[in-house]
Amino acid sequence: MRLMAFDYGTKRIGIAVSDPLQIIATALDTVHPEKVWDFLKSYLETEQIETFVVGQPLQTDGTASESAQHVVGFIRRLKRTYPTIPVAEVDERFTSKIASAAIAQSGIKKHKKRDKGLIDTISATLILQTYMDTQKY
Incomplete structure (x- = not known):
């Protein structure tokens, strides 16, 4: 079975999935928060x-960021809508910066580098890979 990760934002949600063996995390899509439930269905x-894996937005000092309340609501609805699928939370600090740096070094054309949806799906992929790496040991 696959794992699915979310980089939740109020404008876009980056989504990544693992392969069935849970070895490789792959960017899947970016969807608007209002459309995520139809997408999941x-x-x-x-x-x-x-397992659903959700990035937890934390400040550099480890406290919850301003957007954390939105993530809490998203997790609550995930659990209510899909009660048989556990939800894990992963610290997502710096994933957007790492994603932006990876895009900058990738050779992708300049206009595509500014695609915030691309950053969100790569961030979700990093969140998922972090989760998978911590589960192996």
Whole structure:
């Protein structure tokens, strides 16, 4: 079964999934928060998810950021909508900066580098890879 990660934002949600063996995290899509529930319903009709992984927005000192309340609401609805799928939380500090740096070094064309949706899906991929790396040991 796959894992699915979310980089939650009030304008966009970056989504990543693992392969069925949970070895590789791959960027899946970016969706508007209002459309994420339809997206999930459709995705779950063909794929099984073992765990949802949600990036927890923290300040550099480890305290909750301003956007943390939105993530709490998202997690609450995930748990209510899909009660059989556990939700794990992962510190997402610096994932957007790491994603931006990776894009800058990737050779992607300049206009694509500014695509915030791309940053969000790569951030979700980093969140998922972090989670998978911590589960292996």
